[in-house]
Amino acid sequence: MEVDVLIVGGGPAGLSAALILGRCHRKALLCDEGHQRNMASHAIHGLLGREGRSPAAFLEEARQELTRYKSVSLRGTRVTGITPIGNEFEFVCADGTTGIASKVLLATGLVDELPELAGIEPLYGVSVHHCLYCDGFEYAGKPVAAFGKGDKGAELAIMMKHWMADVVACSGGTEVSAQATLKLKAQGIPLRLEPIDNLEGTNGELTRIVFQSGPDLPRAGLFFSTGCHQASDLSKSLGCKRGAKGSVVTDPDTDETSVPGVYVAGDMSRDVLLVAVAIAEGAQAAVAINKAFLRRDGFCE
Ligand SMILES: Cc1cc2nc3c(=O)[nH]c(=O)nc-3n(C[C@H](O)[C@H](O)[C@H](O)COP(=O)(O)OP(=O)(O)OC[C@H]3O[C@@H](n4cnc5c(N)ncnc54)[C@H](O)[C@@H]3O)c2cc1C
Known part of the structure; x- marks a missing residue:
């Protein structure tokens, strides 16, 4: 041909x-x-x-x-x-x-590259996202999480504050620098450092993040930075x-x-x-x- x-x-x-x-x-x-x-x-x-x-x-x-x-x-x-x-x-x-x-x-x-979080597959694209420009608007007024290793999750969480008021940064068991922790504090963003056990949800909708230790975190959406x-x-x-x-x-x-x-x-x-x-x-x-x-x-x- x-x-x-x-x-x-x-x-x-x-x-x-x-x-x-x-x-x-x-x-x-x-x-x-x-x-x-x-x-x-x-x-x-x-x-x-x-x-x-x-x-x-x-x-x-x-x-x-x-x-x-x-x-x-x-x-x-x-x-x-x-x-x-x-x-x-x-x-x-x-x-x-x-x-x-x-x-x-x-x-x-x-x-x-999807984060290695148990339970992510059925939620990805519906309530777990990577792009704020694509999906951020829909989460205004809803509780959301930012996931990323090291300072990445913290940086994402700070940016997300523009789109959503209720954001929690999750580092999945990795360390976050003192500087990034201070920035999170200044923005009133809680930080969860514990490793994540799994994501729970129904029909593609995230309901909670289950940590290996500490209380579960009810969330309607999660954005990640990988x-x-x-x-x-x-x-x-x-x-x-x-x-x-x-x-x-x-x-x-x-x-x-x-x-x-x-x-x-x-x-x-x-x-x-x-x-x-x-x-x-x-x-x-x-x-x-x-x-x-x-x-x-x-x-x-
Ligand atoms: C979960 C998710 C949600 C998104 N939501 C939005 C949104 O709401 N709004 C928005 O604007 N953007 C969104 N995006 C981004 C959007 O998907 C991309 O910007 C867009 O698809 C890019 O188009 P593309 O043609 O460059 O690549 P793609 O759409 O990825 O298409 C590339 C194609 O090339 C094929 N291909 C690769 N190698 C070969 C080969 N060797 N031979 C033959 N075929 C090959 C692939 O199989 C694929 O079909 C989203 C992305 C993701 C991951």
């Missing part, structure tokens, strides 16, 4: 790029393994025009919109290898699809230069990575990690790619 653009990843960034490329009559193949980062969540917040839509419904709607563009095709598979050959790229997918692409857009997203990493090694194996926090460095003028013909968009660029930004970055990369084709074909300077 020969395509103008191979898009790797079918989250908001990849789908947005596919839409713009389709509208530019570019032959694009989008391959998606289907582990979009927010699939544990029930509702997308902060997305203009789509407030509260479930991630699954949003993606389905976006995929449906793409059916109008006959030059765009979608495959539910993992891209396992991309090799530069001259000015093009040879690619291989887990389902046996192989082909040649003139350009590659990586929109492979990130994977969150970390995340790239979902795919493709940018690494292609030799794209990386910057701080594992981001992929791009040229501000061409939006290209250090490997000519390879572009990135969405969370993997590690700019602001929101659906709205992923959509915008996907569109921006698609425009940059189309401009590169227009230049190549003598339609513009």
